[in-house]
Amino acid sequence: MSGIEHSTEQMVIFGLDPLWLSTVILILSYGVLLTERFNRTVVALLGGGLVVLSGLISQSQAFAAIDMNTIALLTGMMIIVSITRTSGVFEFVAIWSAKQVNADPLGIMIMLSLVTALFSAFLDNLTTVLLVVPIALLIVEKLEVSPYPFLISQILASNIGGTATLIGDPPNILIGSATGLTFLQFITNLGPLALLILIVMIPIFVLLWRKELVASDEKRASIMRFREADSIRDKWLMIASLMVLSLVIFGFIVGEHYDIRPGTTAMFGAAMLLLIVTFNLNSSEQSKQVHTALTEVEWPALMFFAGLFIIVGGVEHAGLLNILGASLLEITDGDPATTAYATLWLSALASSAVDNIPFVATMIPMVESMEGALGGADALQPIWWSLALGACLGGNGSLVGAAANVVVSGLGERAGHPISFVQFFKIGFPLMLLSIIIANIYVYLRYYS
């Protein structure tokens, strides 16, 4: 994120003030992203292109602004997950968990929430909801119960679970990559809180939906007939991919001691898994298999990140984020605790309304600029956790708060169960506020009491 040297030697187009120009490009890009009128990747790449074409930064500075650790981490995990999912292991776990509660609809909703939270912590939450929500929809159809408790609880659980680890949610990946905070630091600082919030949320889910989630014995029997073992399509692939996934997570934990960044670990794991799945194939089959795995990578998302990094690089280079950082410190009187709470609430409310990825990408250099004033890197750590908590949990505030929300709502709509903005907001926003209050107390008790 801060791979750019601050320099005033760059020639800005028409001699415009770089600060103003970069701010206009940032606001314009984010404004257009907010309207959702144009594809977000196109908008980010255009914004990034404007930053370079207008002379705010050079091409080499723009490339340096792209955080390759984030890009590599995302790419590697996407490849690993795309191969692992073809084994059917995720469907197996979802169906197995539904049967553990004797197909009781309320029990299934709780179990699937827990499964989604767990998967979201170790995969990305988009992938998780894409794997679990179709099974949830199939189950509610068989049980003839309302799908909305399942859809809404899946969204909430995926964002809470994703908060727990470095790889759980894109904001955490961005923060981890920019700051060098490790996988272990993420899980020890955010994991307990994510678990606590989930424990608080589950009884609320029960209170909210217990009356709606009742099914006849006959319908429950149709779920109990599910044969989870049949969902495993390739046992060998399942074993191999789970081993690689476990090794990658282990690599995230131990890599910090050997200066191996998560991006390297994830890409190496992806390459290992590709080698394993293509080992016994001939050359043409190998090419086909590798091609299939690579087409599963969300290239538009990666290009979106690249464009975003360049836009943020432009404002960072022009000094806007230093100014904003100083303003925030002025408001909070430079008190670390107040700054942490302000960051938590600001990021939660902003992430409810807009995509949390561009927000966090912008906030990172701004928080970095406060390091000196707050007393060094250690004093900054609670601010990073506050930013991560606000951005991840804030995603629960509205239907557009996180990409996973939009995906679940899209799946629901395709299956004939559209979720309206207001319908989600009435449940999501109060629960998001509750989770932020809990997070605020946690930040106070853990770092400032």
Added chain:
Amino acid sequence: MDCKSVMAPIKKALYADELAGVAIDFMVEKHMGLVPVTNRDGTFAGLISGSCLMAMMLPRTLSAISGSFHNTSFLNENASEMEERFSVLRERTVGEMLDSQVQVAHPETPLIDALMMIKDQQNVVPVVDEQNVLLGAISFFSVLYGLNKEVDREQVERMKAAERRERETEKEQH
């Protein structure tokens, strides 16, 4: 060569407001997997296909987001579950399940254009007039009949009918 020279006339129309059960019986009787459907005024409404009907026979979630499921054998469904969905399906109207987004040809459309449509996986090309009234249809078979004059459509129809009768007789004897 144009479409009117090879198109097969519509002998019995299927209407969009009829029950799907009627369409299913018709398709089974005629051994047709893809049938043009009209509105009561004769205008073309769309095509009903075996795959449309099969999609309706699946649990709704599976047909709506089929791409999310690589394997569905874990459902372990029994016959009564499928029969239940089939009987519900028969009571729905043809219009609910037909595909209206299909390419059509006109009598004067060059046959090569219809062949391109068939090549693009649309196995039956409806032929309509300027008022969108259905006049006939072109399929792989009608093209072959049109090009190979030695094969007479009526004769093939008679052979198919005889074959059906033979099958029914065999069934009764069993």
